[in-house]
Amino acid sequence: MKIRVLGAAAGGGFPQWNCNCRNCQSVRAGLPGFERRTQSSIAVSADGARWTLINASPDILQQFQAFAGTWPTGGLRGCGIESVVLVDAQIDHTTGLYMLREKGSPWPIWCTDPVYEDLTRGNPILHLLEHYCGVNRRPLPAGGQPFHPEGSERLDWQALPLLSAAPPYSPHRGNPVPGDNVGLTIHDPATGRRVFYAPGLAEVDEAVFAAMSAADCVMVDGTFWTDDEMISMGLSKKRARDIGHLAQSGPGGMIEQLARLPRHIRRVLIHINNTNPILDDQSAERATLTAAGIQVAYDGMEIDL
Structure with a gap:
């Protein structure tokens, strides 16, 4: 199984277009240790030739141009991506669908019923x-039943409902339902190896921890370093957990949760907000992650399982 990180940043990308925080200033200035990132998305393949897209970010065209696996071959039009799987209905995971409208045939799009409701009512992009x-x-079955998206039929996919938040335009924004947000376990029967992918994760409950523990690689929510990150910077009145994200630091944070996993499991943070100090390669926070054996995803990162 091959995994390509198309984009590693949270909504807004890095740098965010209207942000003048230290991180965004530094990456615009070209300072060493600060690497640009587009908005969160990955592609998965069983053979390196046919691919399934997980989430369609607003930066999809830039991401496709940077990845030869998506380029057309053998005809006037085409794409290495054969289907799309959506883990939620958030703007930064679905807006790229607008850019894929030139396809010559209908897109196979896998999503749960609550996500389908959001994308046909609150934000009717599918219409x-x-x-x-x-x-x-x-x-997309959210009860653990296997499914097989086009482009990666040889892989076994399972979805797990997560505790997170529906988009602001969702009919159930204040009353979340199972399937608003899912994590994905992708298993390659040929190698026996698994990846668990959850870019939006508010809590690691028993089911989530079991899925993480059974994986060979986990790619999980790296949005914020502290729960009050946006509040302390004067950018928001909401904590990380209020908008569906588990911060890395602090009691019960992502660092502690990942430390509970068996040592052989590869740990990768993805969906990283522009304010997060881990985007500075030389920061104390990045050093803390490195010491804990945790990697920070970047655009173009490739993982073979």
């Missing part, structure tokens, strides 16, 4: 696509 390429919506 809009019907006026262009069309959509073949595939119900």
